[in-house]
Amino acid sequence: MSALNELEQHGQAVWLDFVDSKFLAAGGLKKLVDEDGITGVTSNPSIFEKAMGHGDAYDEKLAAFDKDNAEASTMSRYEHLAIGDIRAAADTLKPVYERLDGKDGYVSLEVSPYLANDTDATIAEAKKLWDAVDRRNLMIKIPGTEGGAPAIAATIAAGINVNVTLLFALDAYIRVAEAYAMGLEERVLQGQPIDRIASVASFFVSRIDGMIDEQIDARVNDGDADAEALKAIRGKVAIANAKLAYQWYLEFLKSDRWQALAAKGAMPQRLLWASTGTKDPAYPDTLYVDTLIGRDTVNTMPPKTMDAFRDHGTAADTLTQDIESAKHVLAEADRLKLDLTGVTGTLVLQGVASFTKAFDDLLGAIAAKQPAAV
Template sequence: MSTNPLKALGQLGQSVWYDNIHRDMLDGGELARLVTDDDLRGVTSNPTIFDKAISGGDTYDNAIAAALRENAELSSAELFNHLAVADIRDAADVLDPVYQRTGGEDGMVSMEVSPALAHDTDGTIAEARRLWAWMDRPNVMVKVPATAEGVPAIETLIADGINVNVTLLFSLRRYAEVVDAYLAGLQQRARRGEAVDHVRSVASFFVSRVDSAIDPRLDGELATLRGTAAIANAQCAYRHFEEVFDGGRFDDLRALGAREQRLLWASTGTKNPDYSDVMYVEALIGDRTVNTLPPATYDAYRDHGDPKPRIHDGMDTAAATLSRLEQAGIDLAEVTATLERDGVQAFLDSYNNLLRSLDDKASALAA
């Protein structure tokens, strides 16, 4: 097995994606180096990442000025999409050899619909279709939040043949709904006689934020449960993945060439300094999964990761761990609903900040 822990994850069946994108990564060749040196297989983005990239300096100023010279009437939202789609397309081109080598399984780059549409099914569908056509690459994914309104949008987009990265997943119940939506979308295509073998989707299940929400509530005898909820929650999700995609429900679609909707572990950076900085990576190494790592966690794992297949370690007691938390007064449904709501709001705040920054930059460049 490779001595580079990041490469070793790929050999264990887990794809490493990078939870970051910036024009400097593309222009300076950093993304290409990560692909070559670390077997990086994908890139994810979100409004917070783009806010930091675009608002945090002058890297994008020339592109902003060029876009406004071409069309001075661009709104800040249109200007953002113009900048972001350019980055996504360029990153997809860098990752195209990975896409080809893995038969379309990896080499993906994700871009999110506007978080202002998180509770608007029809708006999400329209925006996703527009972004998909604009990005114009087979190895891109449109990110759709797993809100109640997002689930039917996911089914429609899969039925359209659009690659979907389902984001902001926290609860097992919502995850099951997302899997059902994926299968239903593929079944719609199959009934119409349309191909399903090229459609790809991942379900981005958020991890560390669950512990961040629950740990402060665990005192006294319950303190021994700190740092267990997030991993147990993720393991239960993986068990559902195996039951669905290795069970009879998927047989007909698999025969048509359909691929599993892989679980993608998101929010795997450690937020509690008392825990290992690679805790959420180590515990969730498993076949047919993706882990999208923020830069600090990516570097930490390359430096001192210990890759072994651990996803099933303790899986038999994962449901019991969640039951103990419920018995201790932790309402997991309430916790995950709050995390979903806060996650949408955080992305919306970043998006609005980004639009304000673009307005300021546009005004300054015009002056």
């Protein structure tokens, strides 16, 4: 049994933050499911851009589609390719979904990043993708922006599973957790079942430290009077932020509001740790896995991080440890004016911009592959 398998004993699911046509066709995902206990897959525009926008791996499928759809738009051609990969991943994960009675076994597909702040368009896109993929173990990814929150509630109310993405701040997480509950409550009012609706809240980790640490290093290099205090919290802010988000989650599960939904079979919206690859070589390559292991959570790992944790990760209940220390770290970040609120707000904007840029590049690459009929 690998360290990845051991995470299940601690209540944490492992998802793969990667999708690729050749990888799926070669049985790569099935191997991870069978050998490492992987129970889910996430995709995003950046992942698809790397997979589809470079090389010729998708050319044959695109040419076959173009033969019968020579007038198709670039967006339609992209969706055909993406939906093919997502269906293949969903089918590979279907036995997991069935074995766990819908509690896991999901693959995620993101709405267009162009719609990040358009509530109505996001709702329409979510329904379109849900119908097109036609798999019960699909999650539609919707960004946790202010415009995204009401879209999340409406999408859940429509009976569609949702992966809320681009969460960095506690207040944004609370907003979307309440949106999930609101969507379930609407279904109850409609007389619809809620026991097979699933959601995760993707809380990004390493990007926070990346930006905070940059501030810390600049101030230390400038001889800041608080240099020692700054160095003491380097690499700790993101983990502290995540731990306190989980504490809010645990308290919310005890609330009368959630208990009323749970009594009708509602599944909790699990926190999912995203951006868990270590970007600073000074840190252990499993830092954002080792420190965030807890029940009813998910860690979605890029292949490199997954390989590292399989090789030398440590499975232990760490998410609920040192909560007072986590509070101290965030209090110090505030005292030292590191502006975590400003950082998380900037990261949301950067995340949307990054996915939009990746989507632009992806569509441009697909457009450059002219239909066979032309």
